[in-house]
Amino acid sequence: MTTPQDVHSDGVASDTSLQEAARRHLWMHFTRMSSYADHDVPVIVRGEGAYVYDSKGRRYLDGLAGLFVSMVGHGRTEIADAAARQAKELAYFPLWSYAHPRAIELAERLANLAPGDLNRVFFTTGGSEAVESAWKLARQYFRAIGQPGRYKVISRDIAYHGATMGALSITGLPAIKAAFEPLVPGSVRVPNTNFYRAPEHGDDHEAFGRWAADEIERAILREGPESVAAVYLEPVQNSGGCFPPPPGYFQRVREICDRHGVLLVSDEVICAFGRLGYYFGADRYGYQPDIITVAKGMTSGYAPIGAMIVSDRVIEPFLKDTATFLHGITFAGHPVSCAVALANLDVFEKEDLLGHVRANEGAFRATLSKLNDLPIVGEIRGDGYFYGIELVKDKKTRETFDDDESERLLRGFLSGALFEAGLICRADDRGDPVIQLAPPLIIGQPEFDFIEQTLRSVLTEAWSIL
16 A cells, blocks of 8 residues: 555655555556566656656657557647546436437537548447447348348458457457457458568559458358458558558458448547548548447547447438347446547647648658668558558568567567667567557657667667677
């Protein structure tokens, strides 16, 4: 227990008491708890703009926007004030047969921003719930229109779609699924759009895109179109290290879904709200989904929220007679979270953050591209403010690291070294080893330079150690 003498004058517990309490009581997510048996737990206590500060007073550039979340940066008093005002007015009421003004206003605003006829918003409290809700909706939708055999979903290799049992089933990462099997049946995998690992296609991105899209159709035909409900795709696949779509890929997928009566779900939990310079990745790449799932950047992390945004066609059967979508979440569309989301979107408009990303993404890419002269850097890929840097043993052959080497490289050195150098990003090996960057949308050239210089120094040291 924290005692009074362990608390500073600003109300924050001392680092020593925080460390003791964290080791004794806190169970961190996706974390090897044994890692902190003889190491301090990083404790972040404050944020300002694109930076965060730990309990020791050190400053870090938040190069991952928390967890692809903090679009407008930290410490926005106008957003905090909106939360306080709403909590005083109406702290909570459910959306189960009731509505409240902030949920109505936010639903209308999202519908006006979303592409095409995506006019109906079903709120959740996060991304995994949004993904899982969309699968439940697809299943019940097809039952409602007389096609009860459609229950399967198709997603891509290595793609991450969430941690709840349904969303985990859709996820294409065997290593994080095995402990929870058997999972929800009916999830089918197809290749992703990692062009760097597809040498048989030469330099023809369009041909690769046609092949990758056609693999979705082949999967639909193998499973039987009458059994497939939906295809789940991120605009830029996150896991594996930022795989953008090849030219024409999404247009061909849309044609395939239409041909076989399958719903197209654009999982934009990461990619929506400016990450790619647009409110939605579907707008950037010019395709029309039937459902978009969102979360993270909708509030820039100032309160939890998620949603699925649904087309007029998909909700239509639920607007008749006694039809009810048999699904709900206690805190979905929470009044405070909705007020925060509205204030967050006000910041987007006032500061033209989408325009800022589009104006500066070329400079971000060019700055990161300087790292291509390092022998450990295989490819730098991504769009907007969302990049992955794939690390290799041999630049010419594109040979990757084996599991033991990857363990030593990422967890044994890079993660700690980058943090010590003042840069928070992700060193990940859910596919081939990568470093991922997704900073707040407010940064510019000074921060780009710091990211490049820090990565250059740490990666050079990593190569010398290897």
